[in-house]
Amino acid sequence: MKLSLTTPKGALVDADVDEVTAPGELGELGVLPGHVPLMTALRPGVLSYKAKDHDGVVAVGQGFMQVAPLPRADDAPGRDRLLVLVDQAMAAVDIDRDAAMRDLGEADKKLAAWKGELDGAYQALVLKRGWAQARLDAAARAPGAAH
Numbered sequence: 744m745k746l747s748l749t750t751p752k753g754a755l756v757d758a759d760v761d762e763v764t765a766p767g768e769l770g771e772l773g774v775l776p777g778h779v780p781l782m783t784a785l786r787p788g789v790l791s792y793k794a795k796d797h798d799g800v801v802a803v804g805q806g807f808m809q810v811a812p813l814p815r816a817d818d819a820p821g822r823d824r825l826l827v828l829v830d831q832a833m834a835a836v837d838i839d840r841d842a843a844m845r846d847l848g849e850a851d852k853k854l855a856a857w858k859g860e861l862d863g864a865y866q867a868l869v870l871k872r873g874w875a876q877a878r879l880d881a882a883a884r885a886p887g888a889a890h
Contacts (some may be wrong), residue, residue, distance in 0.1 A: 744774070745757075746792055746825045747824070748803070750828075750831055755834065756827075758792070758794055761775075763790065764792075768784035768786050771788075774823075778823060783807065783808050784806075785829060787804050787874045788803060788873075789803070789881045789884060799835075800886070801834055804831035807828050807829075808827045808828075809824075835881040840879065843878035844879065847872060847876060
């Protein structure tokens with residue numbers, strides 16, 4: 744399968760993989776070769792993948808994932824393509840855990856004190872909290888992370 748993970752800043756992952764696990768809006772989902780075509784919304788969380796030569800763990804923000812066959816000119820069955828488009832992403836090994844903890848604490852404090860409408864500002868704060876938690880979860884699953 745060909746995994747392409749892209750943010751507005753550019754591609755973060757472009758690799759041949761054997762398995763992907765992603766944070767779907769309705770729960771975690773796994774994709775293996777031959778998966779039925781699908782399009783799903785993603786929530787902030789951890790996307791992990793397994794390739795022949797390495798495994799990867801990435802914190803992702805909200806976005807979308809599409810699973811579709813790669814077209815082939817000879818009409819033979821092709822490989823699958825996983826296209827992941829998210830607003831932000833960061834490899835687990837690059838995450839600053841202290842900054843993520845501070846962001847999570849700040850978001851939790853603001854959410855606990857929220858007295859206004861559940862409007863766009865509130866939703867932005869919920870997403871900020873989700874992104875902080877995604878970074879912490881990904882960092883905990885990074886290769887070599889202390890468990």
